[in-house]
Amino acid sequence: MTTSEVPLAYEELGKRLKIIRRRRRLSQKRVAEALGWSPSRISRYEHANRCIDQESLNKLFQAYDVKVKDVFVNENEFVRFADSLLPLDFPILIKSREEEEDGLEG
Numbered sequence: 001m002t003t004s005e006v007p008l009a010y011e012e013l014g015k016r017l018k019i020i021r022r023r024r025r026l027s028q029k030r031v032a033e034a035l036g037w038s039p040s041r042i043s044r045y046e047h048a049n050r051c052i053d054q055e056s057l058n059k060l061f062q063a064y065d066v067k068v069k070d071v072f073v074n075e076n077e078f079v080r081f082a083d084s085l086l087p088l089d090f091p092i093l094i095k096s097r098e099e100e101e102d103g104l105e106g
Contacts, residue, residue: 011048013057016071018046020064035059 021031021042028042044050045060052060061067 010051013052014046014048017060020066020071024064031063034063
């Protein structure tokens with residue numbers, strides 16, 4: 001998949017991941033070392049040169065100590081993001097969002 005084929009949602013997600021990483025004062029190198037990745041992999045996700053898969057996103061969320069609700073402003077924004085992803089890329093992301101909401105209601 002080329003950069004021109006990457007859905008806009010991945011570009012927005014990449015920007016947000018970069019903001020979160022910087023707010024936590026983490027370098028791409030430090031995150032990459034912690035996850036056993038190369039710094040260029042982090043860069044490709046942040047610049048949407050590579051679509052991130054569910055497992056990798058979960059690892060970044062853990063490394064940055066964030067949850068789905070921390071990345072999206074509100075439910076409508078999350079739904080728009082989820083609708084624009086490649087089919088079947090993020091079934092667990094949607095499930096984890098539902099579980100978080102259930103936890104807030106309980």
